[in-house]
Amino acid sequence: MAPDNKDKDQKLLWRIHHWTGLYAGIIIGILCFTGAVAVFIPEIDSLILKNYYSVSSSTISDPSALPSINNALAETKKQYPKMSGLLIDMPEKAGQVATFSFSVKGEKKSDNKFYYLFIDPVKDKILGSRDRQNSLANYLRQMHVRLYEGFWGRQLVGLGGIAFIVVTVTGFLIYGKFMKKQPYPKIRKKNTRILMADWHKILGITALAFNFVIACSGAWLGLQPKLMQWFDIKAPNDHEFDKVMDPKEDAKITVDWDEVFKAVRQEFPGLKPGYIRASEDGTATIEIHGSIEGQIYEKNINTLVIAKKTYQPVFKCDLRNASFIDKFYSVQEALHFGDFGGLGLKIVYTILGLVSAFLSISGFVVYLSRTNKKEKRKTSPLKTTFIYSMLILFVLILIAMISMFIGYRQASTLAAYIINGGLAIFLVYSLWKYILKKMNPKASLPVS
Incomplete structure (x- = not known):
């Protein structure tokens, strides 16, 4: 390839990397930062339960x-006779509590109430309760998965993952050759732009493999509902059963949970139940979703379904016997959150996640430094970046406080206004800049 063509290709890569990082940098930064914390959701929630709610399971x-x-379930039904949609979450480790989560319908949909009870699965008794939606664990999960916006937040996260892939790949193609010329990890301190640019390149190359895995799995997980709908993709544990009775009669069937756990141990040795749901739709089944120790797959992807009356198996999904495609499907979430290698791996994920978040910040500083003279800004690039970063952090904390102490609905409403309002402002600003550029081509930004 001729030298001038190589130069053009390099400039094209630079433009793609520059504009993708600039326009998607905020979302990428938020996702990397919240993801770095979200890997510790089980540990954070466990500490809160022990220290704030003072609940823990008895020793076995x-x-x-x-x-x-x-x-415990019989007592729960006495207290809430109109309960429905019961979901039983089993503890991951000894000393942790099980939970019952369910709803009680009101006259209007807005009057529906949701309950979350702590259960000691050793002494078989209720220990306490909390609002599940207003917990810190739920905030971290919802913010990272859908930016706390229910309508299309998850799609934005998926698109952010795609942008992260583009930034990661173009960054490697641009700076890979550059790093051969510069001793690793040498940092030049000539000025702010060069200092931050070197940190950006070196940390980007260091976290390259991690960023690529997180970006690809994050893009898939964010767009997963739509992609599965469009391409008719089925999860490995998808199953459908015929209705054999009236749903009301199905809901009235009394389940002997001792027999359920015996059936799990007999029919699916090695399965550690994660969550359990008894049908209320007329299929008369009980679903047990769990994990197998030593597997690097999504939590609770292995499934056993038993008949509600006989406790005999009617469906089983054991990933040890699954196809390569099903295994590949099931590994994405585990790779994204790093919850398959113990505490040490989670610490590594957190450090690398914070590094990735820093790349958004350093990239923004470099951009401001490049354009500072042309734009004639009064505020320094570092100060401007610091202000923007603190503003974003303030918004994240504000939504967290509203979610935990006022309500999930109010927090998600605020998040929706911020996201949709921000997108509207962004589109108007981009259109305005485009029009100005067309009217005055000489005002376009340099590319190198």
Whole structure:
């Protein structure tokens, strides 16, 4: 290839990297920062339960003993006779509590109430309750997965993942050759732009493999609902059953949970139940979703479904016997959150996640430094970046406070206004800049 063509290709890569990072940098930065914290959601939630709610499970004297929840569930039904949609979450480790989450319908949809009870699966009793939606764990999960915006927040996260892929790949193609000429990890301190540019390049190359994995898995997880709908993709544990009775009769069937846990141990050895749901739609089934120790797959992707009356198996999804495609599908979430390698791997994920968040900040500083003279800004690039970063951090904390102490609905409404308002302002600003550029071509920004 001729030298001038190589130069053109390099400039094109630079433009793609520059504009993708500039326009998607805020979303990428927020996702990387919240993701760095979100990997510790189970540990954070466990500490809150022990120190704020003062709840923990009793010690099991016999490690082979089965959990027991019959009495706790009977007591729950007495307190909430109109409960529906019961979801039972089992503890991941000894000493942690199980939980019952369910709803009680009101006269209007807005009057529906949601409950979340702590259960000791050893002594089989209710320990307390909290509002699940208003918890810190739920805030971290919702902010990272959908930016706390229910309508199209998840799609924005998926698009942010695609932008992250573009930035990662173009960054490698641009700066890979540059890093061969510069001793690693040498940082030049000539001025702010060069200093931040060197940090940007070196940290970007260091976290390259991590960023690529996180970007690809994040793009898939964000766009997953739409992609599965458009291309008729089925999850490995997807299953449908015929209705065999009236849904009301199905909901009235009393389940012996001791028999359920016995059936799980017998029919699916090695399965550690994560969450359990009894049908209320007339199929008369009980779904047990769980994990198998040592597997690098999405939590609770392995599934056993048993009949509600006989406790006999009617469906089983064991990823150990699944196809390569199903295994590849199921590994994405585990790779994205790093919850398969213990505490050490989570710490590595957190450090690299914060590094990736810093790349958005350093890239913005470099952009401001490049254009500072042309734009004649009064505020220094570092100060401007600091102000923007603190403003974004303030918004994240504000939404967290509203979510935990006022309500999930109010927090998600605020997030929707901020995201949709921000997108509207961004589109108007971009259109205005485009029009000005067409009217005055000489005012266009330099590309190198």
